Amino acid sequence: MSEAELVLRSTRVITPDGSRPAAVAVADGRITAVLPYDADVAAGARLEDLGDHVLLPGLVDTHVHVNDPGRTHWEGFWTATRAAAAGGITTLVDMPLNSLPPTTTVDHLRTKREVAADKAHVDVGFWGGALPDNVKDLRPLHDAGVFGFKAFLSPSGVDEFPHLDQDGLARSLAEIAGFGGLLIVHAENPHHLDAAPQRGGPRYADFLASRPRDAEDTAIATLIAQARRLDARVHVLHLSSSDALPLIAGAKRDGVRITVETCPHYLTLTAEEVPDGASEFKCCPPIRESANQDLLWQALADGTIDCVVTDHSPSTADLKTDDFATAWGGISGLQLSLAAVWTEARRRGHGLEDVVGWMSTRTAALVGLDDRKGAIEAGRDADFAVLAPDETFTVDPAALQHRNRVTAYAGKTLYGVVKSTWLRGERIVADGEFTDPKGQLLTRTP
Numbered sequence: 001m002s003e004a005e006l007v008l009r010s011t012r013v014i015t016p017d018g019s020r021p022a023a024v025a026v027a028d029g030r031i032t033a034v035l036p037y038d039a040d041v042a043a044g045a046r047l048e049d050l051g052d053h054v055l056l057p058g059l060v061d062t063h064v065h066v067n068d069p070g071r072t073h074w075e076g077f078w079t080a081t082r083a084a085a086a087g088g089i090t091t092l093v094d095m096p097l098n099s100l101p102p103t104t105t106v107d108h109l110r111t112k113r114e115v116a117a118d119k120a121h122v123d124v125g126f127w128g129g130a131l132p133d134n135v136k137d138l139r140p141l142h143d144a145g146v147f148g149f150k151a152f153l154s155p156s157g158v159d160e161f162p163h164l165d166q167d168g169l170a171r172s173l174a175e176i177a178g179f180g181g182l183l184i185v186h187a188e189n190p191h192h193l194d195a196a197p198q199r200g201g202p203r204y205a206d207f208l209a210s211r212p213r214d215a216e217d218t219a220i221a222t223l224i225a226q227a228r229r230l231d232a233r234v235h236v237l238h239l240s241s242s243d244a245l246p247l248i249a250g251a252k253r254d255g256v257r258i259t260v261e262t263c264p265h266y267l268t269l270t271a272e273e274v275p276d277g278a279s280e281f282k283c284c285p286p287i288r289e290s291a292n293q294d295l296l297w298q299a300l301a302d303g304t305i306d307c308v309v310t311d312h313s314p315s316t317a318d319l320k321t322d323d324f325a326t327a328w329g330g331i332s333g334l335q336l337s338l339a340a341v342w343t344e345a346r347r348r349g350h351g352l353e354d355v356v357g358w359m360s361t362r363t364a365a366l367v368g369l370d371d372r373k374g375a376i377e378a379g380r381d382a383d384f385a386v387l388a389p390d391e392t393f394t395v396d397p398a399a400l401q402h403r404n405r406v407t408a409y410a411g412k413t414l415y416g417v418v419k420s421t422w423l424r425g426e427r428i429v430a431d432g433e434f435t436d437p438k439g440q441l442l443t444r445t446p
Contacts, residue, residue: 003027004042006425008384010050011037014057014356015376024055026382029424033378050386053419056356057376058090058122058383059338060363062147063237063261063309065330066092066124069115070100075314075403077119080334081439083312083401085121085429087335088385088418091364091373091442092122096129096150097161098313104129104161105137106144113441120439121428123383125367130172130183132162138175145443147367148182148235153219154190157284157329163190169226177232182366184235187219188285200325202277207324211286213241220244224251224258233257235366238311240266240285242295249304259306259366262296264340265331267308269408279320279327281408283311297348300358307362308355310337317406332402336395338385339414346415352389368445382425391417 004025013022013034021037025045041047061084068076084092094112096103103109103126116124128146130138138149151172152163164172176183192215199206220236224247227234236248239262251258265283270290274281281287299305313330321327333340338359345355364374372381394413397405420430428435 003032004045006046006048006382007041008048008050008055009037010055011052012054013376014054014353019054019351019353024376026425029382031376031378031380031382034376054352054387054389055376056088056352056385056387057360057374057380058385058421058423059088059359060091060367060369060373061089061309061312061334061337061359062093062307062363062367063311064092064094064334065098065313066094067098067314069111071098073316073403074098077116077124078121078437079401079403080312081119081121081124081437082434083334085421085434086401086418086432088338088387088421089334090122090383090385090421090423091125091369093125093127093147093367096127097156097158100160102129102161103127103146104131104134106140109141109144109146116441119437120441121434121437122423122439123442124439125442125444127184129161130164130176132164132168135171135175138172138181139179142179142181142444147444148184149176150184150186152186153222154186154188154193154215156186166222169222173226173230173232173234177230182233182235184237185223186237187223188215189218189222192218198325200323202322202324204271204274204276204278204281204324207282208271208286208288210325211284213243213288216241216285217244217247221247224248224256227258228254228256231257236260238263238266238285239296239305240288240292242292242299245295245299245304252304260304261307261309262300262305263309263311264333264337265408266296267293268340268344277322279322279324280406280410281331282320282324282327282329283313283331284329301350307366308341308358309363310334314402314404314406316404320406331408332404332406335400335402336407336409336414338387338418339393339416340409342389342416343414352387369442371445382422384422386419386421388417388419389415391415393417
């Protein structure tokens with residue numbers, strides 16, 4: 001056997017070549033070999049026989065609002081990374097807003113890293129922010145190791161993170177393209193939002209009407225035009241409008257450097273099931289109708305949508321009022337994302353290999369971590385989730401690790417129980433028991 005301190009053996013290991021029985025050898029926190037199931041175990045190596053539980057690469061969630069420092073009563077690195085670990089996520093990338101200060105300067109990045117350093121149960125990287133007045137800060141943030149830059153094309157919901165108008169988008173994107181960076185974009189057009197009916201109140205149908213699909217579609221068209229003009233690399237965040245899919249597919253065919261994500265809530269929840277007043281379902285852009293959801297799944301299958309991330313955006317329970325106009329817009333999903341997506345994926349005929357592609361392999365590639373994360377193969381970090389895919393559980397908010405246990409999934413029965421999670425060859429959670437934080441703070445690979 002290849003060099004090994006640890007061997008994890010399973011009848012189902014998800015590898016880049018598919019699912020197969022295998023023995024995965026680990027040394028110094030890295031995978032050293034993926035060997036036949038019945039390979040001899042090296043003298044001195046510890047064997048973990050997982051039986052028929054599935055060994056997956058740890059998930060990589062590139063869209064998480066940790067809110068720390070500044071709004072730690074909403075969430076924080078300790079609770080967010082515990083929730084991630086409990087759900088089989090071994091790497092997350094933190095969004096630059098909802099923390100105070102936002103990650104828009106090198107000094108602010110340093111502050112956030114200092115706060116996160118001793119609280120991370122999983123590996124953590126950071127996005128920078130692109131604001132109307134911080135173009136000068138973008139290259140220094142890039143050089144300091146952020147994975148890219150988040151921008152809004154409509155109001156963000158917090159005053160300290162203003163959105164970019166079309167001129168601001170052009171300036172920021174030109175600067176980012178100049179050093180080969182990545183701009184990730186909340187794409188909704190503010191003029192279309194302003195023109196939509198704004199009734200407020202508890203009716204979900206009224207909230208849905210206030211965030212129309214054409215707001216997304218128009219903003220995405222603008223982003224594609226700018227990316228095409230500048231040969232810039234861009235990424236569309238949390239796509240919910242299926243109407244934008246032909247535009248995105250055409251841009252990809254034309255060679256525009258664009259990638260797209262969607263989220264578990266768009267793939268598993270529908271507008272038809274949202275009760276009036278239930279603002280735990282509120283997010284922006286919104287959860288849309290079941291016919292729209294079907295088209296999102298088709299786009300995942302054909303590659304128009306690249307990946308699935310949580311957009312974990314928690315708040316305190318008191319901000320989830322029964323008025324959809326004023327309630328905080330965000331869904332907490334870190335701990336439940338794998339199970340939620342797997343439940344719907346299996347119903348639609350997809351395999352765990354597909355889920356791993358959407359939630360680990362492609363997300364790792366998005367942020368340039370595909371030399372370390374996102375697959376079970378020699379040379380990568382020994383980050384794993386051990387999953388019982390046919391076991392079910394009913395979501396109990398009290399069992400969540402999120403600081404505020406408000407969830408749109410309460411009471412739902414989901415497939416896929418995470419039995420344990422491993423970070424660089426160390427088991428960090430098993431059966432609800434956590435180790436001390438072992439996560440590292442990650443920087444973009446030059």
